[in-house]
Amino acid sequence: MTPPDLQTWLITQISEKPSLETLFTGFCKKLVKQGLPIWRSQLGLETLHPEDIGFSFLWVDGALQERARARPGLLASSDYINSPAKHVDDTGTAFTWKAGEDDRGMGLIKEFIADGVTDYVMLPLPFLDNARTASVSFATKAPGGFGAEGHEALRYAATLFSPLAERIALRRVALDALTVYLGATAAQRAYAGQIERGDVRTLQAAILIADLRGFTLLSDRLERRAMVALLDRWFGVMGEAIEAQGGDILKFMGDGLLAVFPLDGDASASCARALAAAQQTIAGTAKLNEELVQEGQAPLRFGMALHCGDVEFGNIGAKRRIDFTVIGPAVNHASRLEGLTKVVEQPLVLSDTFAHTLGKPLRSLGSHVLRGVREPVEVFVPE
The missing domain is CATH 3.30.70.1230 (Nucleotide cyclase, GGDEF domain)
Structure with a gap:
């Protein structure tokens, strides 16, 4: 997607006030329509709740599902410790993997190898509220992966997507916190x-x-x-x-x-x-x-x-x-x-x-x- 196309679409979303589900679905579809061969994308956001550490939206081949992530024991679990999310949370930098590289002992990467994924990147979202983690990831099965130009486009897209996603997510964080303490x-x-x-x-x-x-x-x-x-x-x-x-x-x-x-x-x-x-x-x-x-x-x-x-x-x-x-x-x-x-x-x-x-x-x-x-x-x- 060329920068003006993405910027224009995101600006229209501000006035339409979409849910995070609608925004993320539209975001993925727009990227695919502009030629980025995305097979799977996941948006992960940490919230402020004693039982749920956060929630994520998983988009696979045009279908979206929401997943809650339970807080108790998650940060000590092997699924998290051996994951791209741990790398992104700890370093604040992107995690990348390409077909032919070692699976690094990560269950997710092993699943990608079995599914025929050729390229994967997880990017931290530059939220102003950096007390909680936020990330978006993209995977493709296209021969040769995303390529250098595709990776640059995904990074740019994630940066533009971040402010609007944070605006919507903060409402959920606030309501979660208020509900826990007030009812x-x-x-x-x-x-x-x-x-x-x-x-x-x-x-x-x-x-x-x-x-x-x-x-x-x-x-x-x-x-x-x-x-x-x-x-x-x-x-x-x-x-x-x-x-x-x-x-x-x-x-x-x-x-x-x-x-x-x-x-x-x-x-x-x-x-x-x-x-x-x-x-x-x-x-x-x-x-x-x-x-x-x-x-x-x-x-x-x-x-x-x-x-x-x-x-x-x-x-x-x-x-x-x-x-x-x-x-x-x-x-x-x-x-x-x-x-x-x-x-x-x-x-x-x-x-x-x-x-x-x-x-x-x-x-x-x-x-x-x-x-x-x-x-x-x-x-x-x-x-």
């Missing part, structure tokens, strides 16, 4: 501009509050990192259940958790999802407790409560440190209700409001007095 709904609102202190909006939601029992005793007995690891395992069980049912975890409070399920559309269905998340947590914790007993540890005990009502959802805090959270009488009611699980000796209790909104058969535990609530309230558990 999906809060992340979208904060990124959209709801960041002013005191900017809160009334939201109808099912509220889930959970708390471990005997946390102080556990903290005294376990070494600090072991305690953190145990909390991570339990929160992991809860997080998977809540995320699977479309809820948002807004806050971890020591050994406790606050999550909401917005009552959008069908309120009964939203409450049903909240109840399903709670029941999945109970089942998941039972499985975790089996593992803990096998490891010689005591099983976990906990309490959960479900309530629903209006909450104020938004930014609350100091001038330079705010929290995106929910407050209101409904949240306080859910907290008081969770404390009742100790009295009734049930892992999960539901408020009368939640039971009414759910509209499905439940078992009543009768009326109980909640701390700070004037009148006794009827409490329910699943049948």
Whole structure:
């Protein structure tokens, strides 16, 4: 592709605001159309997420697929250590290979030899945000490879592609980070501009509050990192259940958790999802407790409560440190209700409001007095 052609196409993409998938697919097709014999191209970008170290788009013969790359253990894996990506990440320089050269002990190069690849290059992308890696690679099966002119054209193309790719990628990095720390709904609102202190909006939601029992005793007995690891395992069980049912975890409070399920559309269905998340947590914790007993540890005990009502959802805090959270009488009611699980000796209790909104058969535990609530309230558990 001649420089003006590529520049013109990329400029049009700025106004069209494509997704990274669309941009990369179009980029590969444009290069092929201009005579570069690309068989395979891969775009790899590091993100900011505790579980996924990054994501990549693999384009092979016109077909695109997205791949997530799990963070845990990746940098110590042999697949990464013996890879072109490791060379590019460490040196910030291009990696090249041609047919007839040694495979360097790299699994990827061995695959290329088997596939009949004649030339391969991986290039670092010159992102301004150099705290995270970004690269693009090209492979061809053409006799003679890309040639010196083709390699120069690919380097030039990658340099021109880089600013627009970074512009789109940074949005994903920002949303990933915000989602991890705020939750999906809060992340979208904060990124959209709801960041002013005191900017809160009334939201109808099912509220889930959970708390471990005997946390102080556990903290005294376990070494600090072991305690953190145990909390991570339990929160992991809860997080998977809540995320699977479309809820948002807004806050971890020591050994406790606050999550909401917005009552959008069908309120009964939203409450049903909240109840399903709670029941999945109970089942998941039972499985975790089996593992803990096998490891010689005591099983976990906990309490959960479900309530629903209006909450104020938004930014609350100091001038330079705010929290995106929910407050209101409904949240306080859910907290008081969770404390009742100790009295009734049930892992999960539901408020009368939640039971009414759910509209499905439940078992009543009768009326109980909640701390700070004037009148006794009827409490329910699943049948």
